[in-house]
Amino acid sequence: MTGWLIFFFTLFLACLGFASYKSYSKNRSSDDFMLAGSNIGSILGFLTFSAALFSAFTFMGMPDFFRVHGVGAWIFLAVSDALMVFMLIWFGYALRKKAAQVGYKGVAGFVQSCFQNKWAGYLVFISSFLFLIPYVAIQIRGISIFLNAAFPDLIPDWGWSAVLVVLMLVYSEIGGLKAIMYSDAIQGVIMLAVIWIIGLTCLSMAGGLEAGLAKVEQSNAALLSLPGPKGLFSSPFLIASAIAIVLIPVSQPQFTTRLVVLKSLKSVHKMAYAVGIFAVLVILPTAFIGLYGAVKYPDVSTAEFLSAALLFDQASPVAALAVVGLFAACLSTTNAQIFALGTELRSLLSGSDKRNMRITQLAILIFSLIVLGFSTIMSDELVMLARVSFAGTSMIAPVVLAAVIFKHPPRSLLILSGLALTYFVLSLLELVPAGFAGLQTDAAMYCILIPVSAVIMIAHYFSQKTTHEA
Amino acid sequence: MKSKIWNLIVLVVLILSFGSFLFLFKENKIDPRLGGIPFVFWTGLLVAILLVVLTFLGSRFFPHEENKRA
Numbered sequence: 001m002t003g004w005l006i007f008f009f010t011l012f013l014a015c016l017g018f019a020s021y022k023s024y025s026k027n028r029s030s031d032d033f034m035l036a037g038s039n040i041g042s043i044l045g046f047l048t049f050s051a052a053l054f055s056a057f058t059f060m061g062m063p064d065f066f067r068v069h070g071v072g073a074w075i076f077l078a079v080s081d082a083l084m085v086f087m088l089i090w091f092g093y094a095l096r097k098k099a100a101q102v103g104y105k106g107v108a109g110f111v112q113s114c115f116q117n118k119w120a121g122y123l124v125f126i127s128s129f130l131f132l133i134p135y136v137a138i139q140i141r142g143i144s145i146f147l148n149a150a151f152p153d154l155i156p157d158w159g160w161s162a163v164l165v166v167l168m169l170v171y172s173e174i175g176g177l178k179a180i181m182y183s184d185a186i187q188g189v190i191m192l193a194v195i196w197i198i199g200l201t202c203l204s205m206a207g208g209l210e211a212g213l214a215k216v217e218q219s220n221a222a223l224l225s226l227p228g229p230k231g232l233f234s235s236p237f238l239i240a241s242a243i244a245i246v247l248i249p250v251s252q253p254q255f256t257t258r259l260v261v262l263k264s265l266k267s268v269h270k271m272a273y274a275v276g277i278f279a280v281l282v283i284l285p286t287a288f289i290g291l292y293g294a295v296k297y298p299d300v301s302t303a304e305f306l307s308a309a310l311l312f313d314q315a316s317p318v319a320a321l322a323v324v325g326l327f328a329a330c331l332s333t334t335n336a337q338i339f340a341l342g343t344e345l346r347s348l349l350s351g352s353d354k355r356n357m358r359i360t361q362l363a364i365l366i367f368s369l370i371v372l373g374f375s376t377i378m379s380d381e382l383v384m385l386a387r388v389s390f391a392g393t394s395m396i397a398p399v400v401l402a403a404v405i406f407k408h409p410p411r412s413l414l415i416l417s418g419l420a421l422t423y424f425v426l427s428l429l430e431l432v433p434a435g436f437a438g439l440q441t442d443a444a445m446y447c448i449l450i451p452v453s454a455v456i457m458i459a460h461y462f463s464q465k466t467t468h469e470a
Numbered sequence: 471m472k473s474k475i476w477n478l479i480v481l482v483v484l485i486l487s488f489g490s491f492l493f494l495f496k497e498n499k500i501d502p503r504l505g506g507i508p509f510v511f512w513t514g515l516l517v518a519i520l521l522v523v524l525t526f527l528g529s530r531f532f533p534h535e536e537n538k539r540a
Contacts, residue, residue: 071511075495079514082521086483089528096536210506217500224508226497239491265536269529276522280515287511 004320012186012324019182020171040258042267044181046274048336049258051184051191053081053248053275054282055333056142057386059195059326062283063309064302066290070223072233073290078283080245085276087246092259092268094404104260106340107253107400109347114403118348120414125344127396127421128253133367135389136337137374140164143330144375149307150323161375164327165368168335173361177261177343180335187328192282194325197318198310199285202292205313209288215295223294240443243450244390250400251393254340334371341367388428391442395420398453402460410460413453420449473533483524490517 040048058077065073102113108128112121144160155163171179206212213224222229227237249255262268289309297305310326311319342364349356399417402409426432427441435441494513504512 071508071514072495074511074514074518078518079490079521082518082525083483083487086521086525086528089525089532093532093534093536100537213506213508221500224510225500226495226510234497235491235495238495242487242491269532273522273526273529276525280518280522284515 001316001320004317005323008320008324009327012190012328015186016167016171016179016183019186020174020179023174023176023178023182039263040181040261040267041263042270042274044185045258045262045267046271046278047188048181048184049255049271050275050278050282051188051329051332052254052258052336053333054188054191054279054329056139056146056326056330057333058282058286059191059329060142060146060302060306060310061386062286063289063293064305066287067293067297067305069228069230069232070225070294071287072226072228072238074283074287075226075238076233076241077245078279080242081279081283082276083242084246084248085272085279088249088259088272088275089269091249091404092262092272093265095256095259096265096268098404099260104257104347106343106345106347107256108344111399111403112348114406115399115409115411115414117411117414120399120403120411121348123399123414123418123421124253124396125348127251127393128341128344130421130425131389131392132252132254132337132341133371133374135386136334136371138385138389139330139334140371140375143326145303146306146310146326147323149303150311158372158376161372164331164334165372168331168338169365169368172335172339173364177339180332180339183328184332184336187325187332188278190321190325191329192278194318194321195282195285195289198314198322199288201314201318202309203288206288206292206295209291212291212295216291219298220294236439236443240391240440240446241387243446244387244394244442247394247397248390251395251397252340252390253344254336256400257340257343338364338367338371392421392424392428394442395424395445395449398449398457401453402457405457406460406464408464410456412456416449416452416456420445472531475531476528476533479524479528479531483521483528486517486520486524 062073062077065076098114099110102110104110108121108124111124112118114120140161143164144157147160148157171183203209203212207215216223220229227233249259259268262271293305293309297308300308310322314322342360345363346356346360349359396417398413399409402413423432424441424445427434435444437444437447439447490513494517495510499510500508502509507515
């Protein structure tokens with residue numbers, strides 16, 4: 001396998017090098033560097049959005065989720081993603097319309113301009129920082145678990161993480177957002193191809209779909225229905241997950257920015273359904289891998305299952321491609337998020353373009369080092385940690401939505417979202433009760449956040465209307 | 471006309487979403503199966519595909535256009 005691995009890695013690194021070279025321009029402005037000149041077409045847009053969305057968490061977390069919690073994993077991610085892409089049709093339009101009016105350098109700066117309040121920008125930045133750092137660390141943790149299981153004596157866990165972070169820094173600092181988008185496109189194609197090859201191989205090794213499902217039913221029938229053997233996929237969990245995932249483009253800046261930098265609304269709309277198709281295509285084979293895992297590796301650890309199913313049970317070229325595909329998946333999501341943090345910081349800065357760009361590049365380096373440190377202390381629960389990140393950032397969604405909808409958004413939403421975010425963080429730190437009324441924290445928070453935000457927005461809409469009429 | 475079709479698509483998405491999460495995705499329900507595939511999986515697959523098709527239709531019938539950006 002080593003020969004194949006060297007071959008595919010060399011090819012992948014050459015593609016990355018070429019992408020950085022093509023994206024590099026000596027006299028670029030910070031807008032060219034951070035927002036790719038805001039002139040991205042629908043194909044590159046769809047690939048970069050999909051690659052940022054589907055990552056190590058999909059590639060590794062979802063097969064394990066299917067294996068451990070059963071078929072409800074499909075509803076948890078695929079149905080929620082399909083709802084999210086529908087939301088993009090309207091949100092992409094409303095966001096771009098407002099961004100054209102007030103300007104856009106990042107979500108934090110955009111919200112700050114709309115609310116005419118610096119705390120609005122800080123709130124968005126804090127939320128991104130708090131929840132993207134662990135999310136990025138999950139990706140790095142995921143790939144290091146896998147590579148360490150695959151090559152136990154080569155280098156330690158943190159060594160793999162460091163290689164990934166250094167590689168990401170080098171090419172993103174050279175090529176900016178455009179290089180990241182090109183690498184996303186490469187990764188998207190690799191990921192889809194690899195996951196289908198592995199998925200079909202696993203399906204065949206499980207004896208086909210029907211026979212595999214029959215074996216699963218014999219060993220653990222609870223995997224074939226909701227809420228799954230551990231009771232995870234209850235209705236409140238699935239609904240809260242769907243809300244958190246639908247709000248990803250609103251509250252996770254790496255996606256919001258991608259909607260703005262596309263060259264036209266038509267591109268956004270094409271991208272939306274293309275991402276939906278990609279979601280179905282990429283999640284389906286993870287179910288096959290999970291099914292195979294449930295039949296053959298029902299009781300082993302996550303790392304053992306993944307290294308066996310993705311690597312040792314595959315033919316050498318496929319296994320080598322899986323390593324490169326996983327590495328690429330992890331890299332593209334990681335750099336999208338770290339870069340988004342840089343973009344958010346830049347959008348809050350005032351001063352000369354050159355100075356802001358220098359500060360942003362330095363900040364990206366610092367964020368990367370924080371992530372590297374964080375990745376060494378993460379747990380192996382990839383999907384659950386990703387979900388916490390989605391839910392955490394969604395607490396500021398009312399602020400972003402109001403900024404997009406209203407000319408003068410209601411400031412009371414800043415207090416509401418600030419309180420929701422604070423409670424969510426405190427509940428994670430176990431300083432306040434995690435959840436109430438029999439619901440988990442996020443589901444319980446949505447029960448308050450959504451109706452209260454709706455009431456504030458409706459009241460604001462009518463009060464504005466009355467003011468204008470008067 | 472475009473606006474009416476868009477509103478209809480939004481209505482269908484809302485009914486499909488609420489209907490699925492409240493009535494379709496029921497606990498401990500394996501049957502009826504489709505080609506050996508348990509109920510939750512095939513209905514979930516169907517709902518996801520329908521939502522993507524509705525997204526495609528939504529993109530065709532979205533009533534607003536954006537002004538050319540400066």
